Amino acid sequence: MTTRQHSSFAIVFILGLLAMLMPLSIDMYLPALPVISAQFGVPAGSTQMTLSTYILGFALGQLIYGPMADSFGRKPVVLGGTLVFAAAAVACALANTIDQLIVMRFFHGLAAAAASVVINALMRDIYPKEEFSRMMSFVMLVT
Template structure:
């Protein structure tokens, strides 16, 4: 893949996170009124998303080491799109929480995949430069998400705001399917063995950054 396409993929994959959170925030009061749910319960839809997002990355990493980045990205973006549609059509807050959990887990696949791509293709120094370019794209999405979410909620309703996430996820899915080439140099057949996964998780837990 060319450098330009890598930057595009990094921006899209990292951008799913601010869209799923910042675009969603202006819709919270409308969701509370429409679903006749307590604000605390509606706020739990965001907490559930972020918790699933964090935990899922611990699993997606070994899965992508075993089967490759491309299958994980395709599965993750497909699940993200489906969960976005489910969220937009949710009939009650309980359904919305479930779909947001699925969306958070799928979001973990996209963000983990972006970081793995950089690790696969570049040295640490060059990888930092590429990641900074991808984060610039993320910054654009983050800046647009709040105002866009507010405008959509005000003029078209909260379901339209959540529907935009489905459009974004579908766009990312199509681009990955058509243009993404596997970046993992060699698959690790041991990656999903419990002992290997525990070893990796322990190394993460011991890392000063964590």
């Protein structure tokens, strides 16, 4: 492998790991919804609201992080988003009420959007138009 192939593999692998944040934080969460309802003593609808607010945060985050990545650069946005994502995950684990969990899941989704937006922008910055689709498919394959 050439140095360019090594760096392309590393970039695709790292961006693939970042792309996993959003689906992973939903897929690992869904089986726990009945347990969360029982733990907080609330109906299933209240617990399902945590998923809705996560998706809402993710949608709004994409509108926020795109212009931020263009203004401040890709690296600070993705690092900040990843740090907030981790902090929100800890806050979700420490939530004492369902309302706290709903709010923290919103911020969790908001932070997850940073990786999604920056990955696409970074791939367009790094790879020429002809190679972009192929490399992006590798990132999605890692996910």
